[in-house]
Amino acid sequence: MKVTINEIAKEAGVAKSTVSRYLNGGRISQKTSDKIRRIIEEHNYEPNSFARSLKSKKTGFVGVVAPALDSFVTSKILIRMDEELRERGYTTLISNTSHSIEREIESLQNLQRQKVDGMILFATELTPAHFELIETLTVPLLVIGQETDRTHCIVFDDYQAGYKMGEYMALAGHKNISYIGVDETDIAVGQRRRKGIEDGCTENGAEPIQFFKSGFDFDSAMLAAEKCLRNSQASAIICATDTIALGAMRVIREKGYRIPEDLSISGFGGYTVSKMIHPSLVTVEFDYLETGRMAAATIVNLMQSDEVDQLQRPHFTIRKGESVKGKK
Incomplete structure (x- = not known):
């Protein structure tokens, strides 16, 4: 028998609105979030994302555009980011562009037509075509890898x-x-x-x-x-x-x-x-794991119209090895 959102709220000892906030990536305490997630997993509850999107005007989808999915850096960040977004109730739609700027622009346009709630771009280059498109976007855009004052960015130092x-x-x-x-x-x-x-x-x-x-x-x-x-x-x-x-x-x-x-x-x-x-x-x-978590948190905050620093920088370290003479 399929469980309802009312029954999940009752079992968790919270209001129905709290469960709705959890499903839509809203802010609730970590303790409450863990309790609701456990109950949902126990009952294999699957929310009706179409009905939710009609009611809230949100789709629950985050569009991601990447130049190459076989990139070590991109894949590491993407895996952690996807895990974080799932925990917050969002699903990623990923588009691979094979390093084509034209396909990159087209992918961003297509994602906006699909009514995603936000978009993340792994950028190797930002061109005038990118800046022209940014001016027309109606959903938040987060750029990873390149810095610009036109939108929010996560950039390695x-x-x-x-x-x-x-x-x-x-x-x-x-x-x-x-x-x-x-x-x-x-x-x-x-x-x-x-x-x-x-x-x-x-x-x-x-x-x-x-x-x-x-x-x-x-x-x-x-x-x-x-x-x-x-x-x-x-x-x-x-x-x-x-x-x-x-x-x-x-x-x-x-x-x-x-x-x-x-x-x-x-x-x-x-x-x-x-x-x-x-x-x-x-x-x-x-720190790619930090970058993935940072990206997920940033795009969710932007989609909820929360204040976010326009430029963020993950940490880095020099990993020692044997390939440099004079250093151990």
Whole structure:
């Protein structure tokens, strides 16, 4: 026999409105929330989301647009974010754009037509087309990965993370350092991370870095690493991502160099595989679980018209490894 919302409220010892608030992601105490969730799970209660949306003018859906679902960073954040949103009574609608800006814009437009309550964009680049669309949106938008004053953002502190890695390499005794990074169209990684690395190196005794451009993929990282080895005398290479670092490590080994005896290397991302390989990779590890929780809480607060900081930054740490000579 199917249980009703009235019966759930009675069993939980709360008002029907409290159960409704729970189902719609409203604010209630953690103790009450846990009690209602337990009763719902015991009775396998499934709320009528269509009826709820007609009554409340809300659908209970949060649209998520991501450039690539096979990305380590995106998947880590997305899994935690989805878990948090489910606990708050929301369902995610996920759209993969395969790094196409046109599909990204189309996906945001389609999600708005589907009457989602809010949208989250994992952005690798923000273009004039994005800003034009933002002006037309009628639901809250949260951007992850890029910073703008047009909407709310969660952004890694790329400058400080870059600075700390540059400082780390310089203080390990490396004076001649190369950097394999990405195009400047990516403001966060292409500009701020690079600037942080440059400042962290030079302000701690190293020479100005020599830059070699790569894409985010493994193959272009290998090509950039080959160019780096041909054209620099660096004792250390800092890479913009762990994927780039893994591509560079392969080339370094193929050319007969030893890591870290002949050449030190580091990355950004804190990927699981980076600590499983030998030598393990020194890398900046961003707190993806914190980011996922932060994203879920932020979009829910925005959908409820609560006040939220426009810019938020998750924490990061340098994860030690074996790939940098002079550091343990």
